[in-house]
Amino acid sequence: MSSSAGVSLPHRAVSNIRAGDRSSSQALPNAPHTPNRPIVSSSFGSPSTLRADDEVIVIELGSRKLRLGFAGDSTPKRIGSFGPEQQRRAGDFRAWEPGYHADWRNRASGKPWGADHELWQLDVRGHNLGLVGDKLERELRDAFTKYLLIDSRPRRVTLIIPPTLPIPLISTVFDTIFYRFQSPSISLLSSPIMSTLAAGTRSGLIIDMGWHETTITAVYEFKEVRTWRTVRAGKLLVKETYEFLTNIIRGRPAMARTERTEDRLEEHVVSFEECEEVATRMLWCKRPTREPAQDTSEGLPTLHEQDEQDESETVAPADDHSPMSITLNSCCPPKTVDVPFLELAETCEAVFFEPQVSPYYFDDHEVPVHLLAYRALLQLPLDVRAICMSRIIFMGGCSNIIGLKGRIFDEICLLVKERGWDPIRGKGVDQYKENTKLQRGGSRKASEGPVATAAAATTTTTTTTTPAESPSNAEGNEATPPANPAHTPSEVDHVEEMIKKDRNYKPVVQGTLRVLDSLGPWCGASMATQLKIPALATVERELWLQQGANGACRPNEVDVKMQQRQSMGAGGLIRSQASQASNNWTLGVWGAI
CATH class of the missing domain: 3.30.420.40 (ATPase, nucleotide binding domain)
Structure with a gap:
């Protein structure tokens, strides 16, 4: 009691009040004291x-x-x-043996083209x-x-x-x-x-140029509408590159098309790795011979910057015949061939476009990419087509070839300009479009159908017209045909325009061909x-x-x-x-x- 009475209560710390009497701890002031801390076992584990x-x-x-x-x-x-390196077992060190890479023919024999990859x-x-x-x-x-x-x-x-x-x-x-x-x-x-x-974006036309096939998928509001496919993809490009290099090594024309069968791939003149390397790094695609019409409705055309140099030094890629050296180490013996720069674009054009062959020659699974994209847009509903044609998205490994995406887009623009959005084609349709008499008779508006003509006949029997008025009306109808009500512009709502201006509203882009980039x-x-x-x-x-x-x-x-x-x-x-x-x-x- 005497020891506790000597300590005044107002001067005691809060920790001493909660802990009670600590006379024993005060008697040993130099004793170390470490507070207890809660240890979480998971804090010392993996983050x-x-x-x-x-x-x-x-x-x-x-x-x-x-x-x-x-x-x-x-x-x-x-x-x-x-690849083949991913399939090696643990302890397989044959890749470091001398002559292992030269023995690729024995490893590839009896397997389909590129099956190991x-x-x-x-x-x-x-x-x-x-x-x-x-x-x-x-x-x-x-x-x-x-x-x-x-x-x-x-x-x-x-x-x-x-x-x-x-x-x-x-x-x-x-x-x-x-x-x-x-x-x-x-x-x-x-x-x-x-x-x-x-x-x-929420909609688009996805052109996926993959390995086995090229798929074209129409997406509308995050829903797949329909999918089209063709075999003109990366695998066919590598096979065509093999034919291209084989013809150059043997002294034949580069684009010779003789005996294109799977048996020729069993000869193994060039390895799959080198064919893929040439197809990935050296092939390019040239622009179409006919330039598509440029849409300048939104403003002035874009002016591309270029270096100021003599025009005589600049050579268009389509006219460049400078030789390109390609070293082929998988040949027996290894060779270095010189290929004109222009011929490197013919392989890509033959695989994805095939311009020398009529479209009626192709089967449904081997349609050229630009023609398949046009048919895909043509088969879509009107509202879905208007949205998807302004959001064309390219993806896949083959889309990285230089100039390929621009060539496909230009070909689609040319097809739209030449054929429009009319799915009916043929000689009869062409004759109908060229005959002005048939066009004049069939250009009446939709309101002048059989029901409208019958109603007009009944009104002419009940009403009386003077002979002087009928010739003038007939001449007026022939001179100025009636306008189509569907083409008349709607009235401007000023209140709606003010609301859109305050909200910074931008109209949805649709009805024009456009390409978007995707991550x-x-x-x-x-x-x-x-x-x-x-x-x-x-x-x-x-x-x-x-x-x-x-x-x-x-x-x-x-x-x-x-x-x-x-x-x-x-x-x-x-x-x-x-x-x-x-x-x-x-x-x-x-x-x-």
């Missing part, structure tokens, strides 16, 4: 485990390339390729799908450990695939991700829609996943392990009304979770193929 639930891995899967990274990033962390083929008949899963697993595991630097904790995956991918390949990809990486769910996104989103499908999917935009289809791991691909419903078999009429309360959330756990899950547009 990636703190955001494992929020991290979503975005994977864009193609037949030859693989792009993957985290959602919200501007660029992928890893762009992988499926592909992940899959669209024709899955007789295709080893197990090997596809092993290649995909090895590339994904290598990317997770070396480039993404993440642990083995399961993470949600967003998968970007083309809309024409067959279901067996989708099933193989799902089995690889669900069984070997334990992902809780996979969200499916379409590459054309993501390219449209990455371009900053690519991976960037669009990264942004969509970060913004929590619902995917086209989401597949849970438990449902896939139970049912597989056979458990997916058709898109039209899912009850959309029940999903829309659910409450946000506790009972509504329980019912929605119960409905999601049912069998009503779908693969989206891929399940309807």
Whole structure:
């Protein structure tokens, strides 16, 4: 009591009041004291485990390339390729042996052209799908450990695939991700829609110039309207480059078209790697012979800057015959050939355009790219065509060839200028357009149909006209034909114009041909996943392990009304979770193929 009475209560610290009597601690002032701190076990673990639930891995899967990274990033962390080097086993050091690269003919014998550089083929008949899963697993595991630097904790995956991918390949990809990486769910996104989103628009005509085929997809308000395809793509370009180099080595004309069969590729004159290198780095595309009409309605034409030099020194690319040296190390013996610069453009023109052949000669699967794009716009509805033709987006590896995108756009402009938007063509239509008598008789307006002429006949019988008025009216009708009411401009609403001016309203660009640039499908999917935009289809791991691909419903078999009429309360959330756990899950547009 004496020791406690000597201490005044108003001068005691707050810590002493809460801790009670600390006479023993005051007796030992030099004793060290460390306060107890709560230790979180996860703080000393991997930093990636703190955001494992929020991290979503975005994977864009193609037949030859693989792009993957985290959602919200501007660029992928890893762009992988499926080549022969990726298929080497652990401890295989044959690549460093002398003469290994010269023995490429034995390794390529008995295989289709470029089969070692592909992940899959669209024709899955007789295709080893197990090997596809092993290649995909090895590339994904290598990317997770070396480039993404993440642990083995399961993470949600967003998968970007083309809309024409067959279901067996989708099933193989799902089995690889669900069984070997334990992902809780996979969200499916379409590459054309993501390219449209990455371009900053809601609609567009996506021309994807890929490896196996070129697909043209019309997207309207983030929905795929229709898809067209042609085999004129990267694989055909590499084959044509092989024929081009083979003819030069053997002293034949560069564009000789003799015995173009698969058996000629078994000779293996030039390796696949060198053909792809020449096609990627040296080929170019020249402009069309006829220049399209330039639209100068929006203002003056653009003046391109150029260096001030003598005009005699400038040579147009179409007239440049300077030799270009190409070193081919895969030949036996290695050679260096000289190719005129102009001939390097003939290969690209023969693959994608084929101007020397009539359009009626082609089958439906080998139509030239510019003609297929024009037919795609022609078959679209009027309102969808007006929007899509002003938002043409190119994507794919072949679109990086110099001058190819401009050539396709110019050819489309020429077709629109020559043929218009009339789907009917032929000799009868041309004769009808050239005959002025038929045009005058058929140019009456829509209001003068059979019903209108019958009504006019009844009115002429009841009304009395003087003979002097009828010739004048007839002459007036022949001199000034009646105007079409559909072409008359609407009245200007001044109030609406003031509202649009205050809100800085800009009219939607439509009805004119225009090309937009896109950041690519991976960037669009990264942004969509970060913004929590619902995917086209989401597949849970438990449902896939139970049912597989056979458990997916058709898109039209899912009850959309029940999903829309659910409450946000506790009972509504329980019912929605119960409905999601049912069998009503779908693969989206891929399940309807």
